[in-house]
Amino acid sequence: MKTLIDKIRNKQLPPIVKKIAKSEGLNPKKLADDIKNGYAVICFNHKHSPNKPCAVGKGLKTKVNVNIGTSPDFSSLKNELKKLDISLKYGADAVMDLSTGGNLRQIRRKIISKCPVSVGTVPIYETAVLNAKKNKKIRDMKIEDIFDAVRRQAEDGVDFMTLHCGLTLETIKRLKNEGRLLNIVSRGGAFLANWMMHNNKENPLYEHYDELLDILRDFDVTISLGDGLRPGCIDDATDRSQIQELIFLGELAQKANKRGIQAIIEGPGHVPLNEIKTNMQIQKKLCNNAPFYVLGPLVTDSALGYDHIAASIGAAIAATYGADFICYLTPAEHLGLPSNEDVKEGLIATRIAAHAADVASGNKKAILRDKMLSQARRKRDFKLQFDLALEPRKAKAKYKELKAKKKDVCSMCSEFCAIKTMEEVLKK
Numbered sequence: 001m002k003t004l005i006d007k008i009r010n011k012q013l014p015p016i017v018k019k020i021a022k023s024e025g026l027n028p029k030k031l032a033d034d035i036k037n038g039y040a041v042i043c044f045n046h047k048h049s050p051n052k053p054c055a056v057g058k059g060l061k062t063k064v065n066v067n068i069g070t071s072p073d074f075s076s077l078k079n080e081l082k083k084l085d086i087s088l089k090y091g092a093d094a095v096m097d098l099s100t101g102g103n104l105r106q107i108r109r110k111i112i113s114k115c116p117v118s119v120g121t122v123p124i125y126e127t128a129v130l131n132a133k134k135n136k137k138i139r140d141m142k143i144e145d146i147f148d149a150v151r152r153q154a155e156d157g158v159d160f161m162t163l164h165c166g167l168t169l170e171t172i173k174r175l176k177n178e179g180r181l182l183n184i185v186s187r188g189g190a191f192l193a194n195w196m197m198h199n200n201k202e203n204p205l206y207e208h209y210d211e212l213l214d215i216l217r218d219f220d221v222t223i224s225l226g227d228g229l230r231p232g233c234i235d236d237a238t239d240r241s242q243i244q245e246l247i248f249l250g251e252l253a254q255k256a257n258k259r260g261i262q263a264i265i266e267g268p269g270h271v272p273l274n275e276i277k278t279n280m281q282i283q284k285k286l287c288n289n290a291p292f293y294v295l296g297p298l299v300t301d302s303a304l305g306y307d308h309i310a311a312s313i314g315a316a317i318a319a320t321y322g323a324d325f326i327c328y329l330t331p332a333e334h335l336g337l338p339s340n341e342d343v344k345e346g347l348i349a350t351r352i353a354a355h356a357a358d359v360a361s362g363n364k365k366a367i368l369r370d371k372m373l374s375q376a377r378r379k380r381d382f383k384l385q386f387d388l389a390l391e392p393r394k395a396k397a398k399y400k401e402l403k404a405k406k407k408d409v410c411s412m413c414s415e416f417c418a419i420k421t422m423e424e425v426l427k428k
C-alpha cells in the first residue's frame, strides 16, 4: 500500500494534508514538502482513521500527548475509558495506551474505537506482559513475539508506535563505561536491555529494522523512535549514552524516511534548564530536523507531587527551541498510576506550556489568541475572556465564587480597578 510519503512523492496532495494545513493556517504544498522531507508527520493509520489526527513538526502548533492505560495493580477498562474522556474534554492532541494490566487487546481496541485523535502504543509492553502470563522471564521473549505484537497493534489501528530501535549493545557499553545514577528508566528500554544483556544479542528492533519497517509500511504507522536511554535524573542528563543513542535514532529516522515511513524522535526525560536548548539543537542537527517528542523534560528531580509543573517548565523551553510534541506528566509521576484528576491537571499544565512556546516561536494563531484575550481583559469582558482561555472551567468557577460587588471589574481591586481607572482618565 502507498504511504502518505509515497503519495506526496508521486506528486499527489492527499486530502488529510489539505485538512491539517487548513486547520493550522499553513500552505498545504509546503506541509506536504515538510512531510516528504521528514520534518513533519501526520499520525494516521487507515485502520483507525482518526477524525482529528495528530500532526507534529515544522510549522505546526506544538501538540500534547496524554498517557493512559492500566497497570497490573489497577486494570479497570472502565477507569481508563474515563481517563480517555477527560483527555479529550481537556484538549489532548494524542493519547497513548500504555496498558500493562488486564486484557491488553480488548483495552486497546476499545480505546481506539472511542478515540477521535491519534492513538500511540509501546508494543514491547504487550510482548513482555504476554510472556509473563506464560510464567516466562523477560530474557525468554522470542523475537517473533516482539514483531507479532507490532503487527497485531498495527492491525488494530494504532497510529504511532514507540519502538526503542536505537538502544544497541554499543549504547549499553557507553552507559556502563560512563556510569549512571539511574541507569535506564524507560520501561521499554529496560525490557530490551534486560533481554540483550542476558542473551548477549543485539536489539532485534535494531538488527531487523527493515522487517519492522515492512510491517509499519503495510499500515502507514508512524514510528516514534524511543529513547531507551533517556536520562531519568538531572545527574544523568546529556551524557554519552544518551547522545550515542540519539545518533542511532537520527540514522534510523533517515532510513524510515527513505522507505516512505514517517518518523518522530523521542527525547528526554530529566534535563536541567540550562541544557534544554542544547539538547533541542543537537537533536535537530543529528536527526535532520525530524519532529522531536519530549517527555517534559523535568527541570528538577525534587518536585515530587508537582512533577507536572516541573515538566511544564521544561516543556515550554524545549518547545520554544524546537520540540514539536510534548508528552504530559501528572502530579502522580514517580508515585503511582495517575487518577482522573491527575490526568486533568497534567494535561492542562502541559497545554499551557505548549501554548506559551507557540507564542514565543511566533505562531500567528497563538499570538492572536493572547492579543484577543487581552483586548477582552481591557474591556473587562469576562465572558469573552473565558471563551478565549486555554481552559475556561476553573476560571469561570473562580470568577463566580469571588464575584465583585461592582459591575465590570473583578474583586481583586474592585473599585480601584487599574484598567478601568486608566480607561476613564485617558478618555478625559
Ligand code: SF4
Binding pocket: 380, 409, 410, 411, 412, 413, 414, 416, 417, 418, 419, 420
Ligand atoms: S479589578 Fe484589578 S485585577 Fe480585576 S480587572 Fe481590574 S485591574 Fe484587573
